Amino acid sequence: MSKTSVTADIFSQISERERQALKRLADFSNVETLPEIWDLVAKRCGDTVALRDPHSKPEVVITHTQLLEKIKQFAAGLQALGVKVGDRLTLIADNSPRWFIADQGILMAGGVNAVRSSQAEKEELLFIIANSGSTALVVEDLKTLNKLRSRLNDLPIQFIILLSDEAPPSSETLKVLNFSQLMESSANHTLQPARQKRNDLATLMYTSGTTGKPKGVMLSYGNLMHQVTTFGTVVQPEIGDIILSILPSWHVYERTVEYYLLSQGCTQVYTNLRSFKKDLQQFKPNYMLGVPRLWESIYEGVQKQFREQPENKQRLINSLLAISDKYIKARRIAENLSLDHLDASAIARLSASIQASALFPLHALGEKLIYNKIREATGGKIKQMISGGGALPKHIDNFFEIIGVEILQGYGLTETSPVTNVRRTWRNLRGSSGQPLPGTENKIVDPETRKPLATGEKGLVLLKGPQIMQGYYQNPEATAKAIDAEGWFDSGDLGWVTPEKDLVLTGRAKDTIVLSNGENIEPQPIEDACVRSPYIDQIMLVGQDKRSLGAMIVPNLEALQKWAESHNLELCIQDDNVTETTSQKINLESKMSQDLFRQELNREVQNRPGYRADDRIGPFKLILEPFSLENGMMTQTLKIRRHVVMERYHDIIDGMFA
Numbered sequence: 001m002s003k004t005s006v007t008a009d010i011f012s013q014i015s016e017r018e019r020q021a022l023k024r025l026a027d028f029s030n031v032e033t034l035p036e037i038w039d040l041v042a043k044r045c046g047d048t049v050a051l052r053d054p055h056s057k058p059e060v061v062i063t064h065t066q067l068l069e070k071i072k073q074f075a076a077g078l079q080a081l082g083v084k085v086g087d088r089l090t091l092i093a094d095n096s097p098r099w100f101i102a103d104q105g106i107l108m109a110g111g112v113n114a115v116r117s118s119q120a121e122k123e124e125l126l127f128i129i130a131n132s133g134s135t136a137l138v139v140e141d142l143k144t145l146n147k148l149r150s151r152l153n154d155l156p157i158q159f160i161i162l163l164s165d166e167a168p169p170s171s172e173t174l175k176v177l178n179f180s181q182l183m184e185s186s187a188n189h190t191l192q193p194a195r196q197k198r199n200d201l202a203t204l205m206y207t208s209g210t211t212g213k214p215k216g217v218m219l220s221y222g223n224l225m226h227q228v229t230t231f232g233t234v235v236q237p238e239i240g241d242i243i244l245s246i247l248p249s250w251h252v253y254e255r256t257v258e259y260y261l262l263s264q265g266c267t268q269v270y271t272n273l274r275s276f277k278k279d280l281q282q283f284k285p286n287y288m289l290g291v292p293r294l295w296e297s298i299y300e301g302v303q304k305q306f307r308e309q310p311e312n313k314q315r316l317i318n319s320l321l322a323i324s325d326k327y328i329k330a331r332r333i334a335e336n337l338s339l340d341h342l343d344a345s346a347i348a349r350l351s352a353s354i355q356a357s358a359l360f361p362l363h364a365l366g367e368k369l370i371y372n373k374i375r376e377a378t379g380g381k382i383k384q385m386i387s388g389g390g391a392l393p394k395h396i397d398n399f400f401e402i403i404g405v406e407i408l409q410g411y412g413l414t415e416t417s418p419v420t421n422v423r424r425t426w427r428n429l430r431g432s433s434g435q436p437l438p439g440t441e442n443k444i445v446d447p448e449t450r451k452p453l454a455t456g457e458k459g460l461v462l463l464k465g466p467q468i469m470q471g472y473y474q475n476p477e478a479t480a481k482a483i484d485a486e487g488w489f490d491s492g493d494l495g496w497v498t499p500e501k502d503l504v505l506t507g508r509a510k511d512t513i514v515l516s517n518g519e520n521i522e523p524q525p526i527e528d529a530c531v532r533s534p535y536i537d538q539i540m541l542v543g544q545d546k547r548s549l550g551a552m553i554v555p556n557l558e559a560l561q562k563w564a565e566s567h568n569l570e571l572c573i574q575d576d577n578v579t580e581t582t583s584q585k586i587n588l589e590s591k592m593s594q595d596l597f598r599q600e601l602n603r604e605v606q607n608r609p610g611y612r613a614d615d616r617i618g619p620f621k622l623i624l625e626p627f628s629l630e631n632g633m634m635t636q637t638l639k640i641r642r643h644v645v646m647e648r649y650h651d652i653i654d655g656m657f658a
Helices: 003-012 016-028 034-045 064-080 097-108 122-132 142-152 179-188 221-233 252-263 276-283 292-307 311-334 346-377 394-403 476-482 523-530 557-566 591-606 642-648 650-656
Strands: 049-053 060-063 088-092 112-116 136-139 159-162 175-177 201-207 215-220 242-245 267-270 287-290 384-387 407-412 419-422 441-445 459-464 489-497 503-508 536-542 549-555 617-622
Touching (some): 016 221, 034 221, 049 064, 049 097, 064 179, 097 112, 112 122, 122 201, 122 215, 142 159, 201 221, 215 221, 221 252, 242 252, 242 276, 252 267, 252 419, 276 346, 292 311, 292 384, 292 394, 311 346, 311 394, 394 407, 441 489, 476 489, 503 642, 523 536, 536 642, 549 557, 549 591, 549 650, 591 617, 617 650
Parallel strands (some): 049 267, 112 201, 136 159, 159 175, 242 287, 287 384, 384 407, 549 617
Antiparallel strands (some): 049 060, 459 489, 536 549
């Protein structure tokens, strides 16, 4: 499909309000690749600060004009070292202005970058370097280089760039330059235009694989440009608006929304968890990107302050919050924005409108006494907070609506660049993940038959649009499983669509568990490690949208019986009231039993190669009924049907994380 027909298709699907928003992006209508954007931005708002890092020493402040020049310098330096169009370079670094300069410098030079955090495991990084076919490395600092150095001679690496100004090792056999040396080397080289097109590969972003090996998601310039040229339907920033950046810049969600906001002349301020609260008040951001865990941390901080108030003030606060909760729910029904009342009659909406009007004065009192002060703690100038990387808990959504801070929940995956759906300010249906971006389609199908389901029916979510990846790098089998012949991408998520095309997610069909901090966990390798314990017969990890993993465990009763006998105890399966403090009998809920399984889980998980802190299993529950074909919890190939287990033990799982 030509670029013109794609544009026409996008404009045919959107509202007049969205159409007006897209006109702001008219400058990019003839742009093929991301690096071309920065010249246009510099011409429009060159003196505006683009990147600011207040935590570096000295503080870094770079205008949009300076940013363009630094990207060009970096690109020219790479070309002087021999980088040609299509060459792969692995970029291993974390949030900083130099990350952005390196990212766009690689693309401007014509290279394809494979990106990952410097904190990632050594074996994972080495796999990415090898799998991507990288011939050069750009790394955070000497510490990162030293972590990898012993194995680099086995790879076709021609040179290494440090993003720090540390002196390169004098004994190094590979060519190593620091950031300043690379920038200086560009002085004698004229940057040659890469002349790439939208269908050309821009970046490889590695996502977790079920075997433990990451898969390289191939994102083209067209994939990334779709995000830049359609996100104007979501937020419309003004030149100089402040973005507070805390998520990893190499993560596709942060990365592509950063591209959009910076393309609009915004100023990005880098922060971190330690400085986050102070930076909120100092820099007063207009926009923030975050995962549910970040919003939870703000909520918990506010709740902590509430609990420190005198009892009479706590009662007042809780009373006003309860009234405001009723007010916003009534207002949603009146505005036809209540997920639980989408089919509300005109009379029901009128009744809700009357209720909201009656409650408004008390809500306004809460605003005057409490809510405006909470907003001041976030800087007081937030226009919207954009949330992704997992489902937003209902109480968090409600709380921020009460205090007048708007959260726009979005949805997508690395394979979709990532945003496919997002709530809009004029259609902020809480509990949903919003309507599709322009040019994007959602389809709900039966997970087994793949037959399309009617509006409102729950099934497997398929996605289609210009942001869908080109495929998994050097992995045609995985690509064929993910994208069908008609171009529909299998999200692995379950959900349904409202009559107004809002996507509502209800669970996972695929194995991947996404924690509330945005980390993706593949459960199978961890489960395989856990069943090495003689006491664990079957295990299924849970924890979608939670802070940590949890587990449903079917114990090996024979091994458990022998363990009990070795401790002169009698294992009692049925009598839930028996504990070792009142008898020589124990049950599955007793402290000794729980301690045994906690010890087993910790040992097996931590001894697993590539262990990460997010792999740790938190709450767990011992259950007696095995997963089997007979009870429908296993497939014909004896794989656990995770969504069935989740449905069966829904209340127990919720209780584990309460």
